[in-house]
Amino acid sequence: MNGGWTLRAPCRGQAGFTVRENEWKTGADIKRLCGAQLATCGPCPFRAVCIATVKPAQALFxxxxxxxxxxxxxxIAALDDVCDEELAEPKLRASCGTEAGAKDHVxxxxxPCPSCRQAAREMTARRKEAKAKEPKQLQLDFATT
Ligand code: SF4
Ligand SMILES: [Zn+2]
Structure with a gap:
């Protein structure tokens, strides 16, 4: 990482933030090797610039x-308080405005761009509605008196 902000980042001088190619096979390995360090990013004010510098998606980080x-x-995992604004600006694609478009941003x-955000909201609402219409399983009360 470059730039003066790295000197003030909580992870400065710490190991365990990345893995070597030969150290892992699955996401579970990465969680095992790096997961404990994730909390270090909690108070970090440089999350957005960190992502903009590392470019994790493009770099297959x-x-x-x-x-x-x-x-x-x-x-594959994130702190509870991360927000979309820390991620890169969305590129607009032909898929925008659909669930597939939202997945492309991810x-x-x-x-997500505003139209994909809207599409994702609508999809969530439709799923909730469909779930509410599912027949409820009969709850039998076998409690004896
Ligand atoms: S967000 Fe995490 S990895 Fe990035 S500079 Fe801050 S502490 Fe380091
Ligand atoms: Zn979009």
Whole structure:
């Protein structure tokens, strides 16, 4: 990482934020090797610039950047308080405005664009509605008196 901000980052001088190619096979290995360090990003004010510098999605990065744990450039774990604004600006694609478009943004490590955000909201609402319409399982009370 470059820039004066790295000198003030909580992870400065700490190991365990990335893995070597021969150290892991699955996301579970990356979680095992780096997961404990994720909390270091908690108070870090540089999450957005960290992500903008590492470019995890483009670099197929494995390890910790910006309060997220990445495997092959995809987020596999994150701190509870991460927000989309810390991610890269979205690129607009033909898929925008659909669930597939929202997934494309995730795949590229970007925040969703407004139309994909709306599509994702609508999809969640439709799923909730469909779930509410599912027949409820009969709850039998076998309690004896
Ligand atoms: S977000 Fe995490 S990895 Fe990035 S500079 Fe801050 S502490 Fe280091
Ligand atoms: Zn979009």
């Amino acid at each position: 494995d390890g910790i950047a910006g309060g997220r744990l990445w495997c092959n450039g995809v987020v 795949r590229h490590g970007e925040r």
